[in-house]
Amino acid sequence: MLSQDLGDIVGRVHGIKGPEFGDVLGGGKATTLRESVESEVETLLGQAEADVLGDGAAIWAVIAAAVSRLDSSASIPTLTHGDLWLPNFLVRNGRITCVLDFEHATYADRFRDFGKLDEHIFDAFPGGRGVFLDSYAAACPLPDDWEQRVELAHMLHALTMYVYFLRWSPQWAPQYAQQAKEWLARNS
DSSP states (O other): OHHHHHHHHHHHHHTSBOSSBEETTSOSOBSSHHHHHHHHHHHHHHHSOTTTSOOHHHHHHHHHHHHHTSOGGGOOOEEEOSOOSGGGEEEETTEEEEEOOOTTOEEEOGGGGHHHHIIIIITTOTHHHHHHHHHHHHHSOOOTTHHHHHHHHHHHHHHHHHHHHHHHOGGGHHHHHHHHHHHHHHHO
16 A cells, blocks of 8 residues: 555656756756756766766766657656655555655656665565556656666666765765666666
8 A cells, every 4th residue: 555655646746847857946957858967967976086986978978878768758847856765754554644855856857756766665665666656657657768767767866875975974875886887887
């Protein structure tokens, strides 16, 4: 039931369209997914430790190629939560009653939320992902290239968490650097 509720709620949130890619409060605006991802990757690589991930231009080339393979008609800015994991849900009697902590909300490709969902919920509970996806698709239909979008979201999540943990808890940063390197190797 929790996976079904989660899929429905996340699908309904992702059904909210934004005017542009960027901050919900109006900062960091981009008109295309490519511009949005390029800006994000540039910022993240600027905060990364030199040479841990590799050459920034080469990294961007692999990410840009992944973005270029996506269906541009499905590249619509939608409301993303930015921090979907179990501590940000209130549950009563096995049902989600409230979603908390929208401080990281942004208008982005909706599959950006899947990086954290997959890492913090479905890696530990893979049986719930199918139920989640069915419920999600009923609320917000999946485009044909959704799996490629999720893969890109995993890379962006790894980069974001790598930079985040470099600053706050450096002992966790290497695992995210490794995830980013593995994604780059698979997609080169």
